[in-house]
Amino acid sequence: MEDNGVCPDAETDAMVLNIFGRHGFPTKKLRRMTYWMPKFKNLSPWALPEKIPTSNLEVAKLAVQRMGSVDPATEMEIFQTSELRDAIDDTWIVSGQSATQRELLAKLQEKKTVFVEGAFPIWLRRTSINYFILRSDPEPLSEEDQKQRAQFDYDDVSQLRSWILGQENLTRKDIIIEPSVHEQEDGTILAVAVTGTCSKDSLLSWIRFLEKKNPNLANLSILFATNSPLGEVIPAIESSVPVNTVKKITDTSDL
Structure with a gap:
């Protein structure tokens, strides 16, 4: 019952109690x-x-x-590539992006490089499917912020001061803006998507759809680094069983 996730009911409890007694191990x-x-x-x-x-x-x-549950403001959108004039693949795209990610993308400088990476598998019980991410390099911290973060110990409570007693003296250097959940040490996640074919054209279509709400994407350099951890295989097809497949994409001439 435990291995199959079956919760005992009152009838099962009564049966085991009558057979093994109140102090028996099965009970x-x-x-x-x-x-x-x-x-x-x-x-x-x-x-x-x-x-x-x-x-x-x-x-x-x-x-x-x-994946979008880390930010409650994440919006999930479903696109059809047939809505684009130059799209080759006729498939669907499920995209997730929050308002915070749009703000981070809008702040990127012109000609800055962002990366489309994947395919990465995600498991839902015994079913897996591939997803892609739009990522930018992490923003370097200033020397002052690096020193403050290196010196500040979040576990040290010996120097706590009470604002009620008027012992707190904050300066501008004491205020450090906490990064969002999307800003990680290895990069900033700007969007996530799952496509029906995992093909090059479907990823290009995803970027074109994102440009409608993220106009700054047109000013950025987009590099496709879709190296699958499962190897270079054929694109996925629509079937009853999700398949972990992807093609290696390095060409950016279509953008």
């Missing part, structure tokens, strides 16, 4: 399962339906929704 095991399994059932913040859909589009929606 104690069953009561522990009755107590803990309902708690663990809803413990995950990324709850999934009881049955994972077989459609790649529905799986992509679940994947983007899960």
Whole structure:
């Protein structure tokens, strides 16, 4: 029952109690399962339906929704490449981007390089699907910020001061803007997407759709570095079982 996620009910408890007694090991095991399994059932913040859909589009929606949950303001959009005039692939694109990510993208300097990276697999129980990210290099910190962050110990509470007693003397150097959840040490995540074919043309279409709400993308240099950790294989096709496939893309002449 535990291996298959079946929670015991009152009838099972009565059967085990009559067979093994109140102090028997099976009874104690069953009561522990009755107590803990309902708690663990809803413990995950990324709850999934009881049955994972077989459609790649529905799986992509679940994947983007899960990845975007780190920022409650993340908006999920579904695009059809057939809406673009020059698109070759007729497929769908599930894109996720928040208002904070749009602000970070708008602040990038002209001609700065951003990267389309992937495909990276994400697992939803026993089903996996590939996703891509739009990433920029991390912004370097100033020397003053580096010194302050190196000297400040968040675990040291010996020097805490109470503002109630008037002992807090803040200066401009004491204020450090905390980076958003999208700004990581290895780069800033600007958007995430899952495409129906994982092909070069579908990624180009994704960038064109993003330009509608992110006009600064037209001023940036976009580099496709889609090296799959699973190797260079054929593009994915729409099927009942998601396939981990991708082509290596390095050409940026179409942008």
